[in-house]
Amino acid sequence: MGIFEQMAQYGHEQLVFCYDKTTGLKAIIGIHDTTLGPALGGLRMWKYEREEDAITDVLRLSRGMTYKNSAMGLNLGGGKAVLWGDPRTDKSEELFRAFGKFVESLGGRYITAEDVGTTVEDMNYVLMETDHAAGRAELSGDPSPVTAYGVFQGIKATVKWVFGSEELKGRKVAVQGLGKVGWALCEYLHEAGAKLVVADINQEVVDRAAKQFGAEVVGTGEIHKVECDVFAPCALGAILNDETIPQLRCKIVAGAANNQLKEPRHGDMLRERGILYAPDFVINGGGVINVAEEYHPAGYSRERALARVAKIYDKLMRVFQISQERNISTAQAADVMAEERMQRIHQLNRIYLAE
Numbered sequence: 001m002g003i004f005e006q007m008a009q010y011g012h013e014q015l016v017f018c019y020d021k022t023t024g025l026k027a028i029i030g031i032h033d034t035t036l037g038p039a040l041g042g043l044r045m046w047k048y049e050r051e052e053d054a055i056t057d058v059l060r061l062s063r064g065m066t067y068k069n070s071a072m073g074l075n076l077g078g079g080k081a082v083l084w085g086d087p088r089t090d091k092s093e094e095l096f097r098a099f100g101k102f103v104e105s106l107g108g109r110y111i112t113a114e115d116v117g118t119t120v121e122d123m124n125y126v127l128m129e130t131d132h133a134a135g136r137a138e139l140s141g142d143p144s145p146v147t148a149y150g151v152f153q154g155i156k157a158t159v160k161w162v163f164g165s166e167e168l169k170g171r172k173v174a175v176q177g178l179g180k181v182g183w184a185l186c187e188y189l190h191e192a193g194a195k196l197v198v199a200d201i202n203q204e205v206v207d208r209a210a211k212q213f214g215a216e217v218v219g220t221g222e223i224h225k226v227e228c229d230v231f232a233p234c235a236l237g238a239i240l241n242d243e244t245i246p247q248l249r250c251k252i253v254a255g256a257a258n259n260q261l262k263e264p265r266h267g268d269m270l271r272e273r274g275i276l277y278a279p280d281f282v283i284n285g286g287g288v289i290n291v292a293e294e295y296h297p298a299g300y301s302r303e304r305a306l307a308r309v310a311k312i313y314d315k316l317m318r319v320f321q322i323s324q325e326r327n328i329s330t331a332q333a334a335d336v337m338a339e340e341r342m343q344r345i346h347q348l349n350r351i352y353l354a355e
Contacts, residue, residue, distance in 0.1 A: 003055065010063045014109070015055075018102040025098045026084040028054055030062035031110055032077065035342050038108055039079025040134065040288065041065035042115025043099065043126075045087040058082045060237075060259055065288070068281035070338040071315060072308075074292050075345075079110045087117035093125050100129030108132055113291050114143070116236075134291040139300040143287030148184030150286025150309045151256045155189070155230055157316040158252045158278050163229075169193030172228040174250070176220070177235030178205045181256045181284075185234060186213055199223035200235075230254055238262040240277075245269045254278035267331025271323075279334035282315055 007015060014031040031039045041062055048054040058080050066078025083099060085091075103112050103126065113135040114123050120137045127133050135143060155173070160166040171194050175182055178200040186196055186209060196215035199222070200206050209215045224231060224244050231250040233239045237259030245266060253260070253275060260280045261267055270277045286309040293305040315337075322333035 006055070006059055010059050012059060012062065015058070016102070016106070018099065020098040023092065023094045023098045024085075024090075025095055025102075027081055027099055027102065028058045029079065029081045029102065029106070029110055030058040031079045031106075032059075032062040033066040033342070034077035034109065035346050036070060036077050037075045038111055038132075039065070039077040040069060040074075040111045040113070040292065041078060041080035042113040042135075043081045043083055043118050043122075044115040045083040045085055045091075045117030045122075047086045048082070048084055054082050054084055064258055064281050066342075067335065067338040068285050068288055069292075070341045071282050071334065072285040072289050072292075072312075073341070074288065076111075076288075076292060080115075081110070081112055083118070091122065096122050096125035097129050100126035100133070103132050104130035106132070134294050136294065139294045140290045140302075140305070142180065143290050144180035145184045146290040146305060146309055147256060147284055147287035148181045148188060149306065150289070150312045151181070151185050151232070151234075151254070151283055152188040152192075153286075153310050153313045154278050154283035154316050155232065155252075155254045157313040157320075158230065158254045158276055161317065161320050162251050162276050170195065171230065172197065172226075173230040173232055174218075174223050174226040174228045175199075175232045175234055176223045176239065176255065177233065177257065178202065178209055179234065181287075182232075182234035183209075185232065185256065186215070190214075197223065197226050197228060224248060226250075233257040233260050240266045240270065242266075242269075245273065248273070248275060250275060252276045252278070254283055255280070256284045258284065261331060264331065267329035270331075271329040276320070277330045278316055279319060279331050281338075282319060282334050283312060285309075285312060285315075 016029040018027040062080035069076040111132045156166040173194045174197040190213040196213050198209045198215045199220045206217045225247045227249040230252045232255035234256040240260050241262035289308050290305045294300050319333045323330045
């Protein structure tokens with residue numbers, strides 16, 4: 001499938017290829033939809049095997065940001081950027097400053113931030129060349145703890161819907177991935193009295209989880225098969241697919257990873273199995289809420305950001321209600337909630353404002 005065909009399939013407005021021979025920068029910026037405002041989405045640094053993989057990733061991720069920002073009630077559209085390279089070895093000041101220049105060239109249509117493989121420190125270099133970057137160290141900072149707080153609130157909502165009580169004490173939660181978000185989520189869950197089962201490719205971090213949280217440790221290929229109340233994917237996407245869904249032994253899937261469903265039909269498969277799925281772009285929206293607070297007229301407020309993130313609980317309850325009322329999967333219901341808001345705001349464009 002050609003690039004324009006893919007853009008048409010996903011409904012994108014713009015795809016920007018960025019190359020700088022001096023720094024070796026190879027990046028792609030995807031702007032999906034700006035109905036609600038400028039496209040906000042982070043910069044992911046990843047060592048892709050093929051150009052096609054990078055294009056597919058930025059298209060899927062930027063579209064996901066449109067739905068996430070809408071579902072979170074933000075006046076921001078959806079975008080994302082991917083930078084081709086190894087985040088362990090290929091970073092430099094000039095690389096991120098070159099990327100910043102390309103962001104600046106878009107005139108505010110795209111606002112970048114940190115993501116997988118990039119950090120607040122990397123954004124400081126981007127900010128040397130453009131003001132269109134969020135997640136500043138002196139303001140919202142690392143979004144991971146706030147994302148984890150939102151996922152924790154979301155898990156409480158799912159448990160309430162399935163079991164009738166949001167009490168997590170004694171509930172068994174299998175956490176896949178102990179990065180910054182996964183680890184912070186484990187801290188919240190442990191404090192709430194949940195029993196943890198964990199898996200990660202980093203042996204050191206799983207050993208630490210076993211010691212600090214009393215967590216049971218299983219292999220990365222076994223974590224989704226664990227019999228538990230909640231399976232929380234907090235690693236990379238497409239974990240819910242034709243192979244893994246039949247192997248799930250949980251009542252709920254609720255985690256921080258993006259693009260958890262390999263294909264939209266996998267949301268239907270979960271529903272058919274009686275497994276409640278918390279759509280990823282709703283439950284993991286805490287980070288983007290935190291970043292967006294930097295653009296509040298009154299300035300950034302951590303207290304205000306956390307109060308808005310706590311409402312992820314209510315947003316998921318609304319998703320579950322739509323799913324029940326319309327007899328559709330929760331994945332479809334989340335799309336409905338996000339799309340209906342975009343349609344309502346789009347109607348405001350018919351009101352002419354003289355400049």
